[in-house]
Amino acid sequence: MIDNEYYSEDVHGPHEYFELGDFTLEMGETLPGARLAYKTHGTLNGAKDNAILFPHMYSGTPKAMEIFVGEGRALDPGKYFIIFPGQFGNGFSSSPSNTAAPLDRGAFPKVMIGDDVRAQHRLVTEKFGISELQLVLGWSMGAEQTYESAVRYPDMVKRAAPFAGTAKTTPHDIVFVRLHEDAIKSDPAWNGGFYDEPHAVHMGLRRHAQVWSVMGATQELYKREAWRDAGYSSLEDFNRRFWEGWFVPMDPDNLLTMAWKWRHGDVSRHTDGDLAAALGRITAKTFVMPFSGDMFFPPADCAEEQKLIADSELRVIESLWGHFTMFCMTEQDRQAIDDNLRDLLAVGAEAPSPKAVDGAGRMPAAA
Amino acid sequence: MIDNEYYSEDVHGPHEYFELGDFTLEMGETLPGARLAYKTHGTLNGAKDNAILFPHMYSGTPKAMEIFVGEGRALDPGKYFIIFPGQFGNGFSSSPSNTAAPLDRGAFPKVMIGDDVRAQHRLVTEKFGISELQLVLGWSMGAEQTYESAVRYPDMVKRAAPFAGTAKTTPHDIVFVRLHEDAIKSDPAWNGGFYDEPHAVHMGLRRHAQVWSVMGATQELYKREAWRDAGYSSLEDFNRRFWEGWFVPMDPDNLLTMAWKWRHGDVSRHTDGDLAAALGRITAKTFVMPFSGDMFFPPADCAEEQKLIADSELRVIESLWGHFTMFCMTEQDRQAIDDNLRDLLAVGAEAPSPKAVDGAGRMPAAA
Numbered sequence: 001m002i003d004n005e006y007y008s009e010d011v012h013g014p015h016e017y018f019e020l021g022d023f024t025l026e027m028g029e030t031l032p033g034a035r036l037a038y039k040t041h042g043t044l045n046g047a048k049d050n051a052i053l054f055p056h057m058y059s060g061t062p063k064a065m066e067i068f069v070g071e072g073r074a075l076d077p078g079k080y081f082i083i084f085p086g087q088f089g090n091g092f093s094s095s096p097s098n099t100a101a102p103l104d105r106g107a108f109p110k111v112m113i114g115d116d117v118r119a120q121h122r123l124v125t126e127k128f129g130i131s132e133l134q135l136v137l138g139w140s141m142g143a144e145q146t147y148e149s150a151v152r153y154p155d156m157v158k159r160a161a162p163f164a165g166t167a168k169t170t171p172h173d174i175v176f177v178r179l180h181e182d183a184i185k186s187d188p189a190w191n192g193g194f195y196d197e198p199h200a201v202h203m204g205l206r207r208h209a210q211v212w213s214v215m216g217a218t219q220e221l222y223k224r225e226a227w228r229d230a231g232y233s234s235l236e237d238f239n240r241r242f243w244e245g246w247f248v249p250m251d252p253d254n255l256l257t258m259a260w261k262w263r264h265g266d267v268s269r270h271t272d273g274d275l276a277a278a279l280g281r282i283t284a285k286t287f288v289m290p291f292s293g294d295m296f297f298p299p300a301d302c303a304e305e306q307k308l309i310a311d312s313e314l315r316v317i318e319s320l321w322g323h324f325t326m327f328c329m330t331e332q333d334r335q336a337i338d339d340n341l342r343d344l345l346a347v348g349a350e351a352p353s354p355k356a357v358d359g360a361g362r363m364p365a366a367a
Numbered sequence: 368m369i370d371n372e373y374y375s376e377d378v379h380g381p382h383e384y385f386e387l388g389d390f391t392l393e394m395g396e397t398l399p400g401a402r403l404a405y406k407t408h409g410t411l412n413g414a415k416d417n418a419i420l421f422p423h424m425y426s427g428t429p430k431a432m433e434i435f436v437g438e439g440r441a442l443d444p445g446k447y448f449i450i451f452p453g454q455f456g457n458g459f460s461s462s463p464s465n466t467a468a469p470l471d472r473g474a475f476p477k478v479m480i481g482d483d484v485r486a487q488h489r490l491v492t493e494k495f496g497i498s499e500l501q502l503v504l505g506w507s508m509g510a511e512q513t514y515e516s517a518v519r520y521p522d523m524v525k526r527a528a529p530f531a532g533t534a535k536t537t538p539h540d541i542v543f544v545r546l547h548e549d550a551i552k553s554d555p556a557w558n559g560g561f562y563d564e565p566h567a568v569h570m571g572l573r574r575h576a577q578v579w580s581v582m583g584a585t586q587e588l589y590k591r592e593a594w595r596d597a598g599y600s601s602l603e604d605f606n607r608r609f610w611e612g613w614f615v616p617m618d619p620d621n622l623l624t625m626a627w628k629w630r631h632g633d634v635s636r637h638t639d640g641d642l643a644a645a646l647g648r649i650t651a652k653t654f655v656m657p658f659s660g661d662m663f664f665p666p667a668d669c670a671e672e673q674k675l676i677a678d679s680e681l682r683v684i685e686s687l688w689g690h691f692t693m694f695c696m697t698e699q700d701r702q703a704i705d706d707n708l709r710d711l712l713a714v715g716a717e718a719p720s721p722k723a724v725d726g727a728g729r730m731p732a733a734a
Contacts, residue, residue, distance in 0.1 A: 171589035171602060176581045186553050186574060207553060214543045214582070219665050222538035235538060295662060298586050 001098055002105065004198050006249040007091035012063045015039055015092050018123045023094075029109035031099070036119045037092035038062060039084045041069050042077035044128060051081045051130045053120060053149065057140035057326070058258050059250060061090050065142075067328050074341035080134065085120045087141065089257030093119075096253035097198070105253050106193020113141070113265045117148040121156075135345060136284070137161035139326040140297075141258065144169075144265040147305075150282045151267045159344050160284040163337070164291050164323055167305050168266045168275050173296055176215060177263040183207035184252045193253050201252045208255070209247040213239055218293035221320040230329045279308035286312040287344045289337075291325040315340050368465055369472065371565050373616040374458035379430045382406055382459050385490045390461075396476035398466070403486045404459030405429060406451045408436050409444035411495055418497045419449045420487060420516065424507035424693070425625045426617060428457050432509075434695050441708035447501065452487045454508065456624030460486075463620035464565070472620050473560015480508075480632045484515040488523075502712060503651070504528035506693040507664075508625065511536075511632040514672075517649045518634045526711050527651040530704070531658050531690055534672050535633045535642050540663055543582060544630040550574035551619045560620050568619045575622070576610040583610070585660035588687040597696045646675035653679040654711045656704075658692040682707050 005011070015037040023034035039062040044051060052075065054065050062084030069075045075082055086093040088111040096108035103109060124130045136157050138146045143165020150160040151167070166173070184190060187204025195201055221227065222235075232238040247255070271277035288306035290299040299316050306314045317336045319325040328334040372378070382404040390401035406429040411418060419442065421432050429451030436442045442449055453460040455478040463475035470476060491497045503524050505513045510532020517527040518534070533540070551557055554571025562568055588594065589602075599605040614622070638644035655673035657666040666683050673681045684703045686692040695701040 170586060171592070172581070172586040175577075175589065175602070175606075179577050179581050182574065182577065186570075188555070203553075207549065210542075210546050210549065211578075214539070214546050219537060219539040219662075219668060222542065223668065225538070235542070239542075295586075301586060301590065 012061050018127055026112040026114045027110045031094055034094045037086040041082045042080050044081040048130050049132055051133050052135045053083050053133050055085050055138045055142045055145040057142045062086050074338045087116045089254050091254050097251040111261050113144045113148045116145055133157050135159040139163035140165045141262050147267050150284045151278050154281050154283040157284045160286040163289045164294050164297050170301050174263050177259050180208050180211040181259045183211050198251045205248045209243040213243040215295045216323050218320050218322040226320045276308045282309050285347045287315050289315045292318045293322040296323050379428050385494055393479040393481045394477045398461055401461045404453040408449045409447050411448040415497050416499055417447050418500050419447045419502045420500050422452050422505045422509045422512040424509045429453050441705045454483045456621050458621050464618040478628050480511045480515045483512055500524050502526040506530035507532045508629050514634050517651045518645050521648050521650040524651045527653040530656045531661050531664050535635055537668050541630050544626050547575050547578040548626045550578050565618045572615045576614040580610040582662045583690050585687050585689040593687045643675045649676050652714045654682050656682045659685045660689040663690050
């Protein structure tokens with residue numbers, strides 16, 4: 001077990017844990033005593049038909065999704081029961097940093113998106129007894145999980161909102177993910193994954209952050225110095241406090257577990273490599289929502305997949321923040337995301353009950 | 368002096384050398400016995416009014432420009448006298464790899480784009496007695512040199528064709544160039560620039576190539592596997608033989624000299640930081656030619672500069688090859704570049720003399 005204050009309740013708030021027992025992974029290895037860390041907001045109603053599942057992106061944890069939840073917002077905890085599952089490798093769910101030998105650190109098994117989604121399905125069905133999800137959504141690796149859920153459990157997923165992500169990882173994305181993996185591995189302190197002190201690998205983590213700084217936001221954002229609006233005083237300040245500030249506290253092997261998983265995301269493995277057949281299984285009303293200047297997931301790549309989903313719409317969100325639009329660094333980005341989610345949740349929805357509308361029984365909004 | 372078979376006539380063909388003597392650089396240091404390596408095609412006419420200057424890009428040498436020259440092509444050596452100057456740091460002109468101590472290797476001084484352009488101006492005027500250039504063109508760092516020439520010597524430059532480059536390096540480009548510089552420096556064998564064997568730094572050079580593989584071609588090229596049309600058999604083959612094959616034989620400090628120069632390109636240093644004023648000095652008929660999917664120099668960035676040039680047009684060239692369109696990996700790219708150059712050379716040109724048209728006195732076309 002790696003000691004890293006980053007993966008603490010002090011930093012990420014409390015989690016609940018769902019025990020998966022000995023969990024056999026898609027690639028064949030078994031993770032003994034596997035656990036899924038999660039958070040929830042709102043209350044599951046008696047009919048158990050107000051649940052939303054919102055898995056998170058690479059390098060994230062459930063906490064990073066809380067910026068989307070609030071009274072009067074699309075994801076209103078007074079109306080919905082919102083589940084944030086942690087993906088394997090995030091430092092709270094089973095991860096290199098929290099798994100005992102012999103599966104610790106560099107020996108942690110390879111995990112697939114399908115493993116996360118099977119674990120989430122067990123949480124949703126076994127723990128909560130839910131058989132219908134009003135919405136599954138997520139961005140980036142969260143979108144991968146969203147697609148996987150919608151393909152794997154079409155009867156369960158009523159609506160799907162994959163933001164800035166793909167159902168099958170594109171070749172360019174594979175090249176990009178390898179680049180940021182190799183940036184970490186280039187640090188001799190990484191030592192094949194067997195370090196004692198994750199922060200000793202800080203040069204690798206900084207180089208990894210540097211790759212993200214080039215690919216993660218638009219050229220236009222840099223030109224307009226739009227990072228100033230987010231509170232940064234110079235390009236160096238943006239680099240240090242935003243990009244390095246986000247990634248450098250993390251565990252290198254945790255990031256590498258998620259990166260490998262990202263790179264291998266592909267719903268067409270359910271259909272012998274036929275992507276159209278896999279996406280053809282989706283019955284959810286789906287809004288495919290790329291970000292205009294995203295260099296990992298260009299709108300054109302997302303549009304190709306959207307055309308293969310029967311009941312779907314392409315909704316491109318314009319922002320200078322590229323792939324990082326989902327950080328809601330501007331009020332406009334937050335609004336655009338909320339507006340689209342509101343539209344999607346309204347599709348096929350019965351009129352909300354007065355009780356939901358007047359907010360009775362609402363949980364406090366997330367900070 | 369570094370021994371590297373890459374920088375040989377066997378690989379790059381013969382060069383001529385123009386001796387610059389003790390050349391004081393813009394940043395203040397003096398390069399003793401500085402030299403400019405160059406090649407020419409065609410013959411300078413008696414009026415000395417048929418010259419074209421074609422500086423090269425990062426990591427290139429004059430040889431890389433020869434793919435644009437040929438009988439019946441826009442750059443026809445039967446009509447024009449075409450000069451390919453080598454930029455400082457290219458391994459033939461003064462460079463870390465060919466300069467004697469104490470200015471060798473990691474101690475080689477910082478060179479600016481303006482230094483290249485001043486050296487080229489001396490070559491053109493002192494060696495050849497040319498006072499008017501029909502065209503200055505180049506791509507990427509060649510575009511930087513083109514802009515610098517057109518701003519610095521407006522009376523000399525009649526036409527300008529900056530492809531896939533900017534007059535002032537953008538902040539995103541600065542972040543990108545730093546990333547690929549740091550990829551080289553991350554290799555312990557680089558040793559602050561003081562290695563004896565450049566090929567010992569191959570891991571740094573491979574990481575550098577990896578950065579280029581992510582940013583240098585379009586997402587669409589990877590998705591369509593359009594590298595197959597260029598003769599590569601798999602993604603790994605493309606990675607090894609194209610990206611690594613291009614960069615890994617080179618000298619790390621040579622690349623770093625060019626990268627630093629690229630990052631500091633800015634014609635507005637002539638006008639106290641006023642880019643509009645600097646570009647306002649250009650009198651050349653200018654075609655600004657970005658490539659549609661270029662992640663370093665997006666068309667929008669090039670268009671902003673084009674609007675500041677009086678007699679200019681924006682001509683976006685569509686290709687899957689992104690920044691590397693200029694490698695002419697497809698016949699279509701070669702044709703699009705040629706067609707635009709032909710259009711530009713026709714602007715304001717007198718009817719060519721019958722002698723030029725019937726090809727008399729033509730030099731053999733470049734291979």
